[in-house]
Amino acid sequence: MHFKQPEILYFLFLLIVPILVHLFQLRRFKKEYFTNVRFLKALSIQTRKSSKIKKWLLLTCRILLLTCIILAFAQPFFESKDSKNASNEMYIVLDNSFSMQAKGKKGELLKRAIQELLEETPENANFSLLTNTDNYWNTDIKTIRGELQNLKYSATPFQLDNIIAKIKAHKSAFKKDIVVITDAVGLNQNQLKNIDTENIPYFIIPKAEQKNNVAIDSVFIRQTLDDFYELSINTTNYSSDFKPVPVALYNQNKLIAKTIINFKNKKETINFTIPKQTFHGYVSIEDNYLAYDNRLFFSISKIKKTNIISIGAPEKNNFLSRIYTDDEFNYSSFTLSTLDYNSIDKQDAIVLNELDEIPQALQTTLKAFVNKGGNLIIIPSETGSIPNLNALLNQFGATQFQSLESNEKLITKINFSHPLFAGVFENKTNNFQYPKTKKDFAISTTSPAVLNFEDQSPFLIGLRNAVSSVYVFSAPINILNSNFQQSPLIVPVFYKMALSKLNNGINANTIGNNSSYIVSVLLSKDEILTVKNSEEQFIPVQQLLNNKVQLFFNDYPEKAGNYTIYDSKKAIENISFNYPRTESNLDQVNESILSDYKTSDSISTIFDKLQTNRSDNQIWKWFIIFALLFLALEMAIIKFVK
Numbered sequence: 001m002h003f004k005q006p007e008i009l010y011f012l013f014l015l016i017v018p019i020l021v022h023l024f025q026l027r028r029f030k031k032e033y034f035t036n037v038r039f040l041k042a043l044s045i046q047t048r049k050s051s052k053i054k055k056w057l058l059l060t061c062r063i064l065l066l067t068c069i070i071l072a073f074a075q076p077f078f079e080s081k082d083s084k085n086a087s088n089e090m091y092i093v094l095d096n097s098f099s100m101q102a103k104g105k106k107g108e109l110l111k112r113a114i115q116e117l118l119e120e121t122p123e124n125a126n127f128s129l130l131t132n133t134d135n136y137w138n139t140d141i142k143t144i145r146g147e148l149q150n151l152k153y154s155a156t157p158f159q160l161d162n163i164i165a166k167i168k169a170h171k172s173a174f175k176k177d178i179v180v181i182t183d184a185v186g187l188n189q190n191q192l193k194n195i196d197t198e199n200i201p202y203f204i205i206p207k208a209e210q211k212n213n214v215a216i217d218s219v220f221i222r223q224t225l226d227d228f229y230e231l232s233i234n235t236t237n238y239s240s241d242f243k244p245v246p247v248a249l250y251n252q253n254k255l256i257a258k259t260i261i262n263f264k265n266k267k268e269t270i271n272f273t274i275p276k277q278t279f280h281g282y283v284s285i286e287d288n289y290l291a292y293d294n295r296l297f298f299s300i301s302k303i304k305k306t307n308i309i310s311i312g313a314p315e316k317n318n319f320l321s322r323i324y325t326d327d328e329f330n331y332s333s334f335t336l337s338t339l340d341y342n343s344i345d346k347q348d349a350i351v352l353n354e355l356d357e358i359p360q361a362l363q364t365t366l367k368a369f370v371n372k373g374g375n376l377i378i379i380p381s382e383t384g385s386i387p388n389l390n391a392l393l394n395q396f397g398a399t400q401f402q403s404l405e406s407n408e409k410l411i412t413k414i415n416f417s418h419p420l421f422a423g424v425f426e427n428k429t430n431n432f433q434y435p436k437t438k439k440d441f442a443i444s445t446t447s448p449a450v451l452n453f454e455d456q457s458p459f460l461i462g463l464r465n466a467v468s469s470v471y472v473f474s475a476p477i478n479i480l481n482s483n484f485q486q487s488p489l490i491v492p493v494f495y496k497m498a499l500s501k502l503n504n505g506i507n508a509n510t511i512g513n514n515s516s517y518i519v520s521v522l523l524s525k526d527e528i529l530t531v532k533n534s535e536e537q538f539i540p541v542q543q544l545l546n547n548k549v550q551l552f553f554n555d556y557p558e559k560a561g562n563y564t565i566y567d568s569k570k571a572i573e574n575i576s577f578n579y580p581r582t583e584s585n586l587d588q589v590n591e592s593i594l595s596d597y598k599t600s601d602s603i604s605t606i607f608d609k610l611q612t613n614r615s616d617n618q619i620w621k622w623f624i625i626f627a628l629l630f631l632a633l634e635m636a637i638i639k640f641v642k
Helices: 006-025 035-073 109-120 145-149 160-169 314-323 341-346 360-371 386-393 490-498 603-614 620-640
Strands: 076-078 089-094 127-130 135-139 176-181 202-204 214-224 228-237 245-251 254-261 267-275 279-285 295-300 306-312 329-334 349-353 375-379 400-405 409-414 440-444 449-453 458-464 469-473 516-520 529-532 541-545 548-552 561-567 570-578 598-600
Touching: 006 035, 035 620, 089 109, 089 160, 109 145, 109 603, 127 160, 160 176, 176 603, 202 603, 214 279, 214 295, 228 245, 228 279, 245 267, 254 267, 254 279, 279 561, 279 570, 295 561, 295 570, 306 314, 306 341, 314 329, 314 349, 314 490, 341 360, 349 360, 360 375, 360 386, 375 386, 375 490, 386 400, 440 458, 516 570, 529 548, 598 603
Parallel strands: 089 127, 089 176, 176 202, 202 598, 306 329, 306 349, 349 375, 375 469
Antiparallel strands: 127 135, 214 228, 228 267, 245 254, 245 279, 279 295, 400 440, 409 449, 449 458, 458 469, 516 548, 529 561, 541 548, 561 570
């Protein structure tokens, strides 16, 4: 037992006072007997004995009464079993990712968690609240009531390790109690490895009653016809109950097509045919589960002709004019002697077709051209200078030409996962007429191959950076050395290599993807581009690239939708943003990884448990009760004991 005011115990010495008074009253007197009272002798002896018992009882009651009063003022208590952590700071981690839209027994998981925090958190409790995107340090429930009530779902996935790192970095002289409220969707062992033994969190895992969900994953142009686009929409059904799902297509918020997806497999693709015009809208499905992945926003810009030139002998460039037709390309062919260097900056792609020598001035110009968003296609010459060619390649990566080999090889392998072939092939196939080459250069590279020979050596390599690509063939493709020009592969390969990021069909960016976007516009140094729609406006990080601007969006915008890029008040181009689909699968929960951690069913249970374990057992009230009982007992003795 401990005392908050131990100095009060010195008053126990005052208990000697009633004892002294009592002893004074019990002192012996000499007795004289008178004749007329002698007959009372026996009665006097009996009365004296009764009086002594009464006085001893009163003394005991009074001593106990005073003792209880003194002890009560000293405030005795029994120390709690977890008293050493009574000064801990509270940190509440609240997952507001989109998977918390799922419905539990009492509604959406996030809204129910917020309601419980508002109702069950003690008003005098000081804590810090951290969500996927926001931090509220050293606050209380009254202060952040409005913020909690207006808390929105975040496109940022729940990363517990990042939030724990923030808590650790928040300097404090006290230990920390951490309460994590999450549905554990996507939570893995790596996110738990940085949790130290001193600050083991409590986990509250609200559970969804229904884990079915249907999501729109992506959209792409499956086929481009003369007057129409054929769109393909990829969807995923995260359930075992494949019910039909309505799907609709909107352009400028106007319904233009509607159908139903009948799921036979987990993944299904549905096609729409739309006019070959600009598009700025979304595709939408209707289900009763997560709402955030039911829309996918995308834009199709007005078709811009791609500017492309080839540099090489005219007879070797003839096949390019049949691929780069006037309806989609502004194509020109030059020899090295007739090339106008000033026209290079205006191009989207350049083909170096079997040049024996690449001048240093052209190498320098091509490096600047690639850095500013242009695509470069390099076809080596059988008689070209290898050191000269390698000097150019050194500027773009670790790819080098080696010796020329005179062995006939078949081109047998297509890298279907390479971005160059995105949307080109409906199905993977290995059954096609293999093109071949008679001579090729051995190449050392760390970049992925687009096409491979039968011996797994590369035939076509793609060197990609943030804004452009450099494609390198390992062999000349003239008709004397190869039949690649007669292969069906040549059209999609050269067609896709010429397309820059300015004109790649559908625009459907992902928020937080950190990829860049290039806009074809000429700005002065003081001008900036703004991205906005009716609800949100922001200025992205931007870099001038001559007649182009490279935009970096980072974590903007905050809300998915259709946006427009503006130069001052002039609309430049439409652009669309979508939430990442990382939260769509509600079965991504592995509760076994939390077996070593403390879990609870509600925040009120945790607060009650912490208060019970860390609150001292105050017993001064009991001494007040005992004092009153002894006072009552004293009054009873005085009244009833003779």
